[in-house]
Amino acid sequence: xxxxxxxxxxxxxxxxxxxxxxxxxxxxxxxxxxxxxxxxxxxxxxxxxxxxxxxxxxxxxxxxxxxxxxxxxxxxxxxxxxxxxxxxxxxxxxxxxxxxxxxxxxxxxxxxxxxxxxxxxxxxxxxxxxxxxxxxxxxxxxxxxxxxxxxxxxxxxxxxxxxxxxxxxxxxxxxxxxxxxxxxxxxxxxxxxxxxxxxxxxxxxxxxxxxxxxxxxxxxxxxxxxxxxxxxxxxxxxxxxxxxxxxxxxxxxxxxxxxxxxxxxxxxxxxxxxxxxxxxxxxxxxxxxxxxxxxxxxxxxxxxxxxxxxxxxxxxxxxxxxxxxxxxxxxxxxxxx
Numbered sequence: 001x002x003x004x005x006x007x008x009x010x011x012x013x014x015x016x017x018x019x020x021x022x023x024x025x026x027x028x029x030x031x032x033x034x035x036x037x038x039x040x041x042x043x044x045x046x047x048x049x050x051x052x053x054x055x056x057x058x059x060x061x062x063x064x065x066x067x068x069x070x071x072x073x074x075x076x077x078x079x080x081x082x083x084x085x086x087x088x089x090x091x092x093x094x095x096x097x098x099x100x101x102x103x104x105x106x107x108x109x110x111x112x113x114x115x116x117x118x119x120x121x122x123x124x125x126x127x128x129x130x131x132x133x134x135x136x137x138x139x140x141x142x143x144x145x146x147x148x149x150x151x152x153x154x155x156x157x158x159x160x161x162x163x164x165x166x167x168x169x170x171x172x173x174x175x176x177x178x179x180x181x182x183x184x185x186x187x188x189x190x191x192x193x194x195x196x197x198x199x200x201x202x203x204x205x206x207x208x209x210x211x212x213x214x215x216x217x218x219x220x221x222x223x224x225x226x227x228x229x230x231x232x233x234x235x236x237x238x239x240x241x242x243x244x245x246x247x248x249x250x251x252x253x254x255x256x257x258x259x260x261x262x263x264x265x266x267x268x269x270x271x272x273x274x275x276x277x278x279x280x281x282x283x284x285x286x287x288x289x290x291x292x293x294x295x296x297x298x299x300x301x302x303x304x305x306x307x308x309x310x311x312x313x314x315x316x317x318x319x320x321x322x323x324x325x326x327x328x329x330x331x332x333x334x335x336x337x
Contacts, residue, residue: 017047017075018084023097025069027087031057034087035080037065040073047075081105089113092139107153110140111169118165118204122211127246137204141197148180148187152332160301162294164210164218167287170294172204174325175286181324181332195252199279202256206283209239209257221297233269236261255279260287263316281318285311285325304329305337 017038028034037051050065051057057065068074076084085105088094089112095101101109117133144151154173159166179199183190191199210218213235217228224232239257243249259280262268268284276284292307302310308329312322329335 016078018078018098019072019075019100020069021097021099022066022069024088024094025066025074027091027094030062033057035076035083038075038077039068040075042073050074081108085109085112089116092136096139096142103150103153104156106143106150107157110143110154111157111159111173114140114172114204115159115165115169118168119163121205122164122168122208125208125211125242125246130246130248133204134201137201138197141193141200144176144180144200145188145193145196148176148184151177151180152328155328155333158290158293158304160293160295162291162296162301164207167290167294168204168207170290171206171283171286172200174290175203175282176200177328178282178286178321178324181328182320198250198252199256199282201248202250202253202279203283203286205239205253206256206260206287207235207239208242209235209237212238212242219297233261236270251277252279256283260284264318265316267316282321285317285321288317289325303337305335309337 032055033051034053036049036053038047039050040046041048051061065074085108088098088109092109092113095106095109113136114133117136121129121133151173155177158170158173179191180187210232213231217224217231220228236258240254243253243257255277256279258270259273259276260283262271262273262276262280262284264274264276264281266272266274289304289307289311292310293301293304295301305326308322308326311317312319312326314322
């Protein structure tokens with residue numbers, strides 16, 4: 001029986017407040033929690049203020065707060081959602097224990113956490129920084145492997161402004177949602193957890209080699225010179241070399257990094273191959289779509305449904321995957337042209 005049931009807490013309360021667990025309480029600063037805290041008073045059946053940000057709890061209050069939390073009587077306001085999201089995003093595994101978070105709120109947390117982690121990794125693409133990113137990605141895969149349909153909420157959080165980390169988060173979110181759409185029947189029977197982990201990581205770091213392209217080239221609002229274009233086009237090869245230096249010799253990651261600019265008709269680069277593996281073909285669709293919908297210095301992003309329809313009609317992309325994209329947006333997410 002839940003704490004809320006034991007204490008007859010009114011239905012609908014969680015629309016306004018998060019009921020916090022001892023795990024969440026333990027993640028706060030012991031004496032100075034980062035947001036306002038409320039307690040449920042049974043005698044009046046109301047939520048009442050207990051702690052206000054800027055104050056300091058006494059030792060007695062710390063003990064009392066723990067006891068009340070164990071009894072399911074402690075809440076934080078959903079009005080403090082941005083503060084809560086930021087806090088949880090630094091300790092991402094808490095999303096797996098907080099049963100009061102809604103899917104859209106968890107999607108907000110993953111978006112903030114992974115965007116920040118990827119920015120750190122692209123700024124310093126070394127093993128120690130990647131290991132921190134990997135820990136957070138594994139929280140994501142654990143969350144999604146339990147129910148792959150949860151990925152749909154992530155697609156509603158795609159960034160609209162382009163940056164390397166924003167684009168990488170977008171591609172990761174969309175790629176995993178497409179994977180779930182294609183394999184939605186008996187998902188866990190058709191894809192092993194280790195394969196899922198490596199493929200998801202590959203989607204998020206597919207543009208690893210772009211970290212070595214100077215920012216002024218990546219953000220240029222005028223046509224690229226031949227030399228600048230060569231630097232851009234070499235990022236798949238550079239990314240593969242970086243994977244090796246990081247000791248990431250997993251086929252799914254390698255295919256995402258090296259094949260996301262190859263095309264089914266042989267018009268892509270760097271090999272002009274028509275024999276991409278599934279992770280490469282999946283990443284190609286997700287990468288292109290996310291590039292099309294983002295605002296860049298030289299172009300405004302397209303609408304999601306329009307971009308999906310254009311890819312569906314383009315023979316350069318895997319038709320099963322582009323069809324899944326169209327169905328995901330228009331049928332599952334009910335997006336309009």
